[in-house]
Amino acid sequence: xxxxxxxxxxxxxxxxxxxxxxxxxxxxxxxxxxxxxxxxxxxxxxxxxxxxxxxxxxxxxxxxxxxxxxxxxxxxxxxxxxxxxxxxxxxxxxxxxxxxxxxxxxxxxxxxxxxxxxxxxxxxxxxxxxxxxxxxxxxxxxxxxxxxxxxxxxxxxxxxxxxxxxxxxxxxxxxxxxxxxxxxxxxxxxxxxxxxxxxxxxxxxxxxxxxxxxxxxxxxxxxxxxx
Numbered sequence: 001x002x003x004x005x006x007x008x009x010x011x012x013x014x015x016x017x018x019x020x021x022x023x024x025x026x027x028x029x030x031x032x033x034x035x036x037x038x039x040x041x042x043x044x045x046x047x048x049x050x051x052x053x054x055x056x057x058x059x060x061x062x063x064x065x066x067x068x069x070x071x072x073x074x075x076x077x078x079x080x081x082x083x084x085x086x087x088x089x090x091x092x093x094x095x096x097x098x099x100x101x102x103x104x105x106x107x108x109x110x111x112x113x114x115x116x117x118x119x120x121x122x123x124x125x126x127x128x129x130x131x132x133x134x135x136x137x138x139x140x141x142x143x144x145x146x147x148x149x150x151x152x153x154x155x156x157x158x159x160x161x162x163x164x165x166x167x168x169x170x171x172x173x174x175x176x177x178x179x180x181x182x183x184x185x186x187x188x189x190x191x192x193x194x195x196x197x198x199x200x201x202x203x204x205x206x207x208x209x210x211x212x213x214x215x216x217x218x219x220x221x222x223x224x225x226x227x
Contacts, residue, residue: 027117027133034116034141034149041115041153044161055169056161061148064163064175067216069147069226071183074215075208076190077108080147081225085109085138086131108150109134115153143225151175155193156186170199180216184209 033039038058040048047054061069073080079087090105106114113133118126137146156166163186167175171182178186182198188208189196196205 030116031137031140034137034145039116039149039153041155041161042117042119043115043155044153047159053159054161055159055165056152057164057168058152058162059164059175061144061151064148064151065178065183066226067180067183068151068163068175068178068186070216070219070223071180071187071212072151072190073108073147073223074219075184075187075212076106076111078215078222080108081143081222083107083138085134085136106130107134109138109146112146112150112153113137116149147226154190156189156198157193160193166198170197180213181209184213184216187212 030039044054044056077087079090085107086109087105087107110130110133113130114120114126117133118129141149152162152164154163154166155161156163157169160166160169163175163178166186167173167178167182170186171178185198185201185205188201188205189198196202198205201209
C-alpha cells in the first residue's frame with residue numbers, strides 16, 4: 001500500500017519537470033522570436049484555436065503616433081522609462097494594502113509577460129511568474145521594442161488587438177494619425193477593453209481621458225527612453 005503514494009509522487013515530480021521544461025522552451029522561443037517576428041498573445045492564440053476572428057495589423061513604433069505611447073505610459077506605467085521591468089515601489093504598496101494582484105502594480109513589461117508567456121486571470125502564482133519574466137523581457141528587448149510589442153498585442157475590444165486595428169475600428173484612421181485626445185480615449189479603455197468603447201466613451205471614460213491628456217502635456221521627462 002505504501003508503494004502507491006510513492007509512485008504517485010514520483011509521477012507527479014516527472015510531470016512537473018516535463019511541464020517546466022516545456023514552459024522554458026516555449027518562453028525561450030517566444031522571446032527569441034520577439035526580436036524578429038510580429039508576436040502573438042495567448043488571447044490571440046486562443047481565438048485562433050476556437051475559430052474566432054482576430055483583427056490585428058502589426059505596425060512598427062515609427063508608424064504609431066507619438067501621442068499613443070505618451071497616453072499609454074502615463075495611464076498604465078508612469079515609471080516605464082525609469083524601472084527595469086518591475087515598479088517595486090508600486091508593487092510594495094499593493095502588497096502592503098493586501099489588495100492582491102491587480103493592474104495597479106502591473107508594468108507594461110509585466111502585462112506583456114502575462115499576455116505572451118502566461119495566462120489571463122488573477123492569481124498569486126501567475127503574478128510571481130510575471131516578475132522575473134518582465135525583468136528578462138525589459139533587459140533583452142529594451143524599452144522601444146517592449147513598447148512596440150505591447151501596443152501591437154494589447155486588446156482593445158472583442159477580437160480587436162493592437163493599436164492599428166483599434167485606430168481603424170474606432171476612429172477610421174491609421175495609428176500614425178491619432179490625435180492626443182483619441183490616444184487618451186484608447187488608453188482609458190485599456191483596463192476594461194470589452195466594456196469601454198474608445199469611439200463612444202461614457203462619462204467615466206471622458207473623465208479618465210481628460211486626466212490622461214493633462215498628464216501627457218507634461219510627460220516629456222517621463223518618456224526619455226523613447227527618444
